[in-house]
Amino acid sequence: MKVVITGAEGQLGHHLKKALCKKCKVYAFSRKGLDICNFKQAEDMVNDIKPDVIIHAAAVTNIQNAELNPEHTILVNSRSTQNLADISRKYNSKFVFISSAYVFDGKKAYYTEKDIPNPINMYGKSKLWGERMVRDYQPNHFIIRSSWIYGEKFIRYMFDKIMNQDKFCFDEMQIGSPTNVLEFSDFIFQVMQTDAYGTYHVTNQGDCSKYEYFNTIYNEFTNKPIQHEIRRNASMIIPTNCTLDNMEARSRGFHNLLPWKDSLIRFIREMDLGR
Template sequence: MRVLITGASGQLGVELSKLLSRKHDVIKVYNSSEISDGYRLDLTDFPRLEDFLIRKRPDVVINSAALTDVDRCEVEKERAHKVNAETVRHMVRVGRVVDAYLIHVSTDYVFAGERGNYREEDTPNPVNYYGLSKLLGETYAMSYDDSLVVRTSGVFRHKGFPVYVYKTLKEGKTLLAFNGFYSPISARRLAQAIEELVDLRKTGVLHVAGERVSRYELAMKIKEEFHLPGEVREVNEIKGWIAKRPLDSSLDSSRARKLLSVDFQALDIEGMVI
């Protein structure tokens, strides 16, 4: 089976490429100079994107590419809309032509964060432009019958909040931890879950994320686990943030836990590349 992965140089893309290459013919697509064994492609060059997908005729497309810098999305809204939303529309256009199954990776930030533990059927209501652009991407994906939207939260590998915590505290510095809640998951565990979903070919929306935890609690766990010297302080906001953040965007992944064999809920700190 031919599996095309966009964002192949990203945290999730790297793990997906390693896993799926063992069983499938993987086509890696990226927009950076970080990897060489794939195809460099600007996904916002829509005619070229559509032509590429038609020529490669993948059986499965996994869209792990996104503009995830929340504050940058708030400033560069046109860019965020192109990458996180319009790109998906063009993938769907070609998907219908080549009969490809689409897995689109989305985010917990499509929710307002007023209560947390959001289920798949809960109504999205993003509080920042990043969440809005990702919600628009979901809408395009779900307009295609043979697609699955995988919502996740706080993915980490060589970057992300847990890695930032580790590096900051290891240097003996003080870490300011936002007291909001989310559901962090390592890129490795998320990739394992998506590997199963490729074979199951489910459609609709599915939440695949870790357990609900506050960033302060998580920082303290990492400090204790690695015996790090730095100090952790809980704060209500971080100075310098441009975009509003949801207070509790944690996801209820009970549906996915019943469906999948991988234990993606466990906090896979070992999944950090540090």
């Protein structure tokens, strides 16, 4: 199976490449290697490789940057998605689009795939528009929404902040489901081998506040509660609740991801950064 991955320099793209290269012929493209906003360049790439699957993981993900640069955010998150979805249909490649819990407004808990999206920031809007492009242009698609995906880069970033005793700045009241990038990547591998097309919510089981999430990481390295300043960042418009119900994955027989805390602790300890 030949698989193209966009956004190879990002956290998810990096781990997808590592996970899938053991099972598939992987062609992973960073921003420098492929301009996803250039239709001809993208089509030439697909025509040369003729992949079985395209996983579109490239995106503008910084919430503040998305608000400050809406045109660029729409170009990358929406229009490039339209291009790749259209090209994948033309060349008979399955299409996997990575979306987000931020397509919802955060006013309730555990959104299902049947809930109506209502994004409250530019990042969420651009992702929702991307989803619509996928549905319009490519019937053989998997739209996969998730929440708080973490990998080695994020854990190392947190480790460095803890060791340097830097102050943390986050909304301690935000609720979500920390999601292990390795388990998330495994789900993508499972689903892309099927014809069970549609929209999926994929997160680790359970939920927590941002405070509990960061405190769990902190405690793995220091064995004491987080002590640094915690304050609300009023400059970002973010949903209060980012929890998703993996209803569609369960109903189609895909295995559940582990409880978030067990998975997070195991991931950290396997990195062996020191305690």
